[in-house]
Amino acid sequence: xxxxxxxxxxxxxxxxxxxxxxxVIAQVEAQQEAVREALSGVRNLVAVGxxxxxxxxxxxxxxxxxxxxxxxxxVAILDADFNGPCQAHLAGLDAHPWIPSPQGLAVPRxxxxxGVVSMGSLVPASQPVSFSTVSHGDxxxxxxxxxxxxxxxxxxxxxxxxxxxxxxxxxxxxERTVQYADFLPSGVSFVLVTVPSDISxxxxxxxxxxxxxxxxxxxxxxxxxxxxxCRDCGEIKPLFPSSGTKLDLPLLGRVPFDPExxxxxxxxxxxxxxxxxxxxxxxxxxxxxxxxALEAQE
Amino acid sequence: xxxxxxxxxxxxxxxxxESPQQGTLxxxxxxxECFTQIAMxxxxxxxxxxxxxxxxxxxxxxxxxAKCPFSGALPQMExxxxxxxxxxxxxxxxxxxxxxxxxxxxxxxxxIEHYAESQGCPIINEAVxxxxxxxxxx
Numbered sequence: 280x281x282x283x284x285x286x287x288x289x290x291x292x293x294x295x296x297x298x299x300x301x302x303v304i305a306q307v308e309a310q311q312e313a314v315r316e317a318l319s320g321v322r323n324l325v326a327v328g329x330x331x332x333x334x335x336x337x338x339x340x341x342x343x344x345x346x347x348x349x350x351x352x353x354v355a356i357l358d359a360d361f362n363g364p365c366q367a368h369l370a371g372l373d374a375h376p377w378i379p380s381p382q383g384l385a386v387p388r389x390x391x392x393x394g395v396v397s398m399g400s401l402v403p404a405s406q407p408v409s410f411s412t413v414s415h416g417d418x419x420x421x422x423x424x425x426x427x428x429x430x431x432x433x434x435x436x437x438x439x440x441x442x443x444x445x446x447x448x449x450x451x452x453x454e455r456t457v458q459y460a461d462f463l464p465s466g467v468s469f470v471l472v473t474v475p476s477d478i479s480x481x482x483x484x485x486x487x488x489x490x491x492x493x494x495x496x497x498x499x500x501x502x503x504x505x506x507x508x509c510r511d512c513g514e515i516k517p518l519f520p521s522s523g524t525k526l527d528l529p530l531l532g533r534v535p536f537d538p539e540x541x542x543x544x545x546x547x548x549x550x551x552x553x554x555x556x557x558x559x560x561x562x563x564x565x566x567x568x569x570x571x572a573l574e575a576q577e
Numbered sequence: 578x579x580x581x582x583x584x585x586x587x588x589x590x591x592x593x594x595e596s597p598q599q600g601t602l603x604x605x606x607x608x609x610e611c612f613t614q615i616a617m618x619x620x621x622x623x624x625x626x627x628x629x630x631x632x633x634x635x636x637x638x639x640x641x642x643a644k645c646p647f648s649g650a651l652p653q654m655e656x657x658x659x660x661x662x663x664x665x666x667x668x669x670x671x672x673x674x675x676x677x678x679x680x681x682x683x684x685x686x687x688x689i690e691h692y693a694e695s696q697g698c699p700i701i702n703e704a705v706x707x708x709x710x711x712x713x714x715x
Binding site (some may be wrong): 287289290292295297298299300303306307310331365374375376377378379380382383384385386387389390392398401402410411412414415417420421422423425428429431434436446461 | 588598621626629673678685696713
């Protein structure tokens with residue numbers, strides 16, 4: 280309905296430029312432009328998500344980073360899971376200070392050169408990441424908006440420099456995965472992680488359907504915990520019954536669960552490729568397939 | 578959100594904002610033609626929603642609405658806060674802190690102060706920051 284005043288049509292929203300004051304829309308657009316500018320030296324943006332929690336997204340992300348690094352690529356990880364940031368611990372960068380450089384915030388790095396930006400470096404593992412607020416009790420209303428604003432500020436503040444890969448370790452939730460697809464700059468590719476269980480594959484299938492409605496590219500999926508590696512007999516044995524849920528995505532690789540590697544992850548992902556870890560070997564296959572999928576995309 | 582003066586059919590301009598109490602916001606608009614003034618009063622939930630966008634509210638975006646959202650976590654940070662006699666910052670080093678987003682600046686500052694104290698540096702200057710970057714492989 281068009282409102283009228285004294286017989287003539289009143290101006291409507293789009294007839295007025297700006298908002299007469301703070302110009303919030305322009306500020307949000309400026310934030311998006313700052314993110315694009317900060318990431319202009321990054322060749323590939325790859326988001327590792329799932330929809331399902333506890334499937335090993337962070338471990339796969341770190342493993343992929345190391346495998347890509349081993350192929351000569353410059354790699355960094357942004358831990359986008361503000362509510363459960365574990366990349367800092369996985370990378371051995373807990374309580375690692377963030378230091379400003381003349382160009383922006385310097386990216387914390389592991390000894391092997393992999394950059395890792397994770398709130399876990401600043402907030403102790405036992406503490407929740409809490410935001411100050413003027414509206415107590417309404418956190419469910421604004422929290423998600425705040426987290427994306429924080430993500431944008433982080434992305435635009437870091438001195439990423441020239442990178443072959445920036446990997447995003449996404450939080451769980453199919454709806455969250457889609458929100459990241461909307462938020463991240465165009466050109467970001469998604470890798471989804473599942474475990475072989477029917478429940479997990481069903482949730483990931485939901486993420487695939489949801490992402491299909493966005494402009495995001497899906498490179499494929501990784502089946503993590505695809506059996507466990509028994510060090511006694513050297514064989515990979517099943518962990519989950521086989522699932523009938525089909526994922527309409529290329530399989531990038533199956534990564535077995537290796538109890539010893541899991542233990543090493545708690546003390547920081549090993550700096551060097553260790554052939555004795557079947558899981559590490561498998562992630563190198565995933566990295567190879569990922570590179571091929573990216574090449575095919577170009 | 579925009580405000581239109583119905584009498585003049587002119588967009589109203591934001592004149593000033595104030596945060597009087599408990600997370601509320603008062604934004605005063607004025608019609609540039611007839612100078613009619615109105616005030617938009619937001620409740621804390623509405624104020625927080627806009628703040629959550631990470632934008633500045635006020636004429637020309639002058640009045641920053643951004644505050645450290647993690648400040649609640651600060652008292653629980655590992656290690657004691659630097660003492661009042663802790664390292665001093667040079668102006669140049671402090672200006673580099675501007676490169677750090679508001680929401681993590683206090684924590685980053687504290688981390689650097691802990692580093693400087695551990696190195697026995699009474700003053701944090703750009704050289705100390707560069708040394709820390711080198712030490713941490715950044």
